[in-house]
Amino acid sequence: MTAFEFRTAPHIIVKDGAAAEPGPTLDALGRPERVFIVTDAGVRAAGLLNAHVAGLEAARVKVEVYDKVVADPPEAMVLEAGEAAKAFDADAVIGFGGGSPMDTSKIVALLAGSDQPLSDMYGVNNAKGPRLPLALFPTTSGTGSEVTPIAIVTTGETTKMGVVAPTLYADVAVLDPELTVGLPSHVTAATGVDAMVHALEAYSTKLKKNQISDALALRALTLLHGAVEKACTDGSDRKARADMALGAMLAGQAFANAPCAGVHALAYPLGGIFHVPHGLSNALVLPHVLKFNTPDAAHLYAELGEHLLPGLSGSAEAKANAFIAELERICIAVKLERRLTQLGVNHNDLPRMAEDAMLQTRLLVNNPREITQDDALAIYQAAL
Ligand SMILES: NC(=O)c1ccc[n+]([C@@H]2O[C@H](COP(=O)([O-])OP(=O)(O)OC[C@H]3O[C@@H](n4cnc5c(N)ncnc54)[C@H](O)[C@@H]3O)[C@@H](O)[C@H]2O)c1
Numbered sequence: 235m236t237a238f239e240f241r242t243a244p245h246i247i248v249k250d251g252a253a254a255e256p257g258p259t260l261d262a263l264g265r266p267e268r269v270f271i272v273t274d275a276g277v278r279a280a281g282l283l284n285a286h287v288a289g290l291e292a293a294r295v296k297v298e299v300y301d302k303v304v305a306d307p308p309e310a311m312v313l314e315a316g317e318a319a320k321a322f323d324a325d326a327v328i329g330f331g332g333g334s335p336m337d338t339s340k341i342v343a344l345l346a347g348s349d350q351p352l353s354d355m356y357g358v359n360n361a362k363g364p365r366l367p368l369a370l371f372p373t374t375s376g377t378g379s380e381v382t383p384i385a386i387v388t389t390g391e392t393t394k395m396g397v398v399a400p401t402l403y404a405d406v407a408v409l410d411p412e413l414t415v416g417l418p419s420h421v422t423a424a425t426g427v428d429a430m431v432h433a434l435e436a437y438s439t440k441l442k443k444n445q446i447s448d449a450l451a452l453r454a455l456t457l458l459h460g461a462v463e464k465a466c467t468d469g470s471d472r473k474a475r476a477d478m479a480l481g482a483m484l485a486g487q488a489f490a491n492a493p494c495a496g497v498h499a500l501a502y503p504l505g506g507i508f509h510v511p512h513g514l515s516n517a518l519v520l521p522h523v524l525k526f527n528t529p530d531a532a533h534l535y536a537e538l539g540e541h542l543l544p545g546l547s548g549s550a551e552a553k554a555n556a557f558i559a560e561l562e563r564i565c566i567a568v569k570l571e572r573r574l575t576q577l578g579v580n581h582n583d584l585p586r587m588a589e590d591a592m593l594q595t596r597l598l599v600n601n602p603r604e605i606t607q608d609d610a611l612a613i614y615q616a617a618l
């Protein structure tokens with residue numbers, strides 16, 4: 235058999251209402267006394283933190299809330315949050331929100347727990363720690379950041395860089411699907427497609443695909459395939475919300491070990507340059523990257539097609555095409571924009587985007603088919 239390693243967060247709590255009962259989280263964090271919560275203004279305004287903070291204060295924990303996280307966390311903001319955590323003398327960090335607050339909180343835990351400068355942390359296995367104890371509460375069902383060792387930061391004006399290291403696995407991930415009930419339909423759509431892309435890229439990744447990541451990716455796709463459209467139509471559908479939260483987490487466990495590839499690599503310039511939300515960026519390039527990959531990945535996409543659409547017949551290529559068409563159908567059904575031009579991208583922007591995509595070597599090495607800069611340009615042209 236092929237040897238492999240698999241890692242994930244050591245402690246996962248899945249419970250409706252878990253955010254209002256922080257006891258188990260505090261136990262998992264070693265009973266801290268001064269907790270620094272990292273979130274954003276939208277999550278705070280939605281009132282999602284209220285019961286959590288009240289629960290912490292009832293447990294006599296001192297709390298400071300940093301709510302200035304913005305989407306696609308810029309480096310300066312991450313550094314500011316790190317300084318605020320140090321000034322508060324935090325002894326634990328809680329990331330509470332979507333991928334942006336969770337990713338920020340991971341780096342805050344590192345910055346407040348050791349002296350390593352952020353500039354030395356970028357890349358794979360460069361962040362050394364130690365870090366402060368860390369709990370993550372996702373409020374979108376997308377990034378899977380609660381169970382990944384990854385934090386994505388926007389450096390300079392436009393480039394997105396990853397800090398990837400085992401020390402970024404949180405001490406505890408808390409899935410409380412109730413937190414996602416008020417997530418607006420367009421955000422639900424984007425984050426749901428992001429999670430589906432995590433699962434399919436993990437399943438078709440070139441280097442580290444393994445039996446555990448495959449099982450997680452397949453289960454994630456089953457849950458997400460059944461739930462994303464329902465949650466977009468009726469946000470209060472509790473089963474759809476719970477299935478999405480679980481599906482996104484399982485996909486996160488999968489791609490944390492069997493990493494993402496071309497779709498994410500080509501999506502990042504859209505987030506970095508045009509501030510297109512992460513999930514929507516993925517959705518825009520998704521069918522075009524998969525069509526490009528099909529010559530080398532048809533058998534894997536065909537397996538995913540058979541998994542989601544039982545009874546599919548024909549050649550591997552026909553089944554792969556049916557899988558890609560099903561993903562496209564979902565993107566349309568949940569009302570995501572389908573053309574780059576709808577987001578203000580025009581023809582002249584594409585060469586720079588293709589150049590930027592080539593910087594995502596961490597992701598590109600995993601793609602089932604090699605993507606050159608010319609290929610990236612052709613894919614963007616197809617998506618225009
Ligand atoms: N760490 C990883 O493994 C990983 C993986 C994929 C993406 N990412 C990163 O994650 C970020 C994107 O995260 P995201 O897609 O979760 O979006 P996000 O965190 O940027 O949040 C999007 C918006 O949704 C709002 N929101 C969040 N939860 C809400 C709720 N329950 N109710 C109402 N509004 C709510 C927020 O206020 C925000 O305005 C990007 O920076 C991306 O690069 C990280």
Ligand SMILES: [Fe+2]
Binds near residue numbers: 377
């Ligand atoms: Fe993603």
